Amino acid sequence: MIVLRSDLEKISSWIKPGSRVLDLGCGDGTLLDFLQKERQVSGYGIEISTKQVICCLEKGVNIIQADIDAGLADFDENSFDYVIMTQALQALQRPDQTLKEMLRVGEQSIVTFPNFGLWRHRLQLGAGGKMPVSKALPAQWYETENIHLCTVDDFEAFCNQQDISVLQRDIVDYDHKADWLMRLWPNLFGELALYRIKNRR
Numbered sequence: 001m002i003v004l005r006s007d008l009e010k011i012s013s014w015i016k017p018g019s020r021v022l023d024l025g026c027g028d029g030t031l032l033d034f035l036q037k038e039r040q041v042s043g044y045g046i047e048i049s050t051k052q053v054i055c056c057l058e059k060g061v062n063i064i065q066a067d068i069d070a071g072l073a074d075f076d077e078n079s080f081d082y083v084i085m086t087q088a089l090q091a092l093q094r095p096d097q098t099l100k101e102m103l104r105v106g107e108q109s110i111v112t113f114p115n116f117g118l119w120r121h122r123l124q125l126g127a128g129g130k131m132p133v134s135k136a137l138p139a140q141w142y143e144t145e146n147i148h149l150c151t152v153d154d155f156e157a158f159c160n161q162q163d164i165s166v167l168q169r170d171i172v173d174y175d176h177k178a179d180w181l182m183r184l185w186p187n188l189f190g191e192l193a194l195y196r197i198k199n200r201r
Contacts, residue, residue: 002034006176007194011084011110014168014196015039019081022046022106024068024098025088029056036061043080069093075105082108089113090146096158103164108198115171117151117187135174136191152187159197168196 004012008031015021017039023032026045029052035041044062047053056063068085069092083106089095090113102109114136121132131141139145150158152171159166171190172178181189 002030002037004030004034006172007086007112007192008034010170010176010194011086011112012039014110015041015082017041019043020079022072022075022080022083024083024085024102026052026056026061026063026084028052029059029061029063031084031086032056032061033059068098071097072101072105077104078107080106082106082110084110086110086112087114090149092148095148095150096162099158099164100162103197103199108167108196110194110196111155112192112194113150113155114146115152115187115190115193116149117153118191119188134191152190152193155193155195159195163200164197165200166195166197168194170194 011031012034015035019039019041021032021035021041021043023043023045026032026047029045032043032045044064045056046064046066046068047056048065048067050065053063053065068088083102085102089111092098099109099111118134120134124130124132133140137146156166171182171186171193173191
């Protein structure tokens, strides 16, 4: 039995059985492997790490070794029902362009990212004067892969500006639990954000 991380478990519940899925930055292919076996999906993963590509191949996951920042020009419009990208948005050179490409090649997209607006991050930056370090953002400023951090409010403002509809949203802590404070003030108390989005037509 495949055991998923909590965020991947939530994402899998948003995927309809038999769908076509593209997973960007798919890592070792655990999510696609699960979706293939439990939801009968078809699709591909894109991953740059050779070690992770080998893991995908060992699982029988269709994998393309490529850099997400290079774009998705090889895929036609609406080639997939879902394009997924977990915990990679903040590490991209141009996250805005990647999001547009995701919504071009997929009917819907699922995106997750750490919320930089979390009160602990604000406190560390405001009171301590240093870049925040947390469970969601564990690396020091000089070694982090995160170059475009955003908040829940930033992401939703971007969606409004780009005519993108938010179909589902889940704002949780690092253990994937939510409480009334996160529901009331997601930008202040949410640690991780999960979104299912599509273009407004």
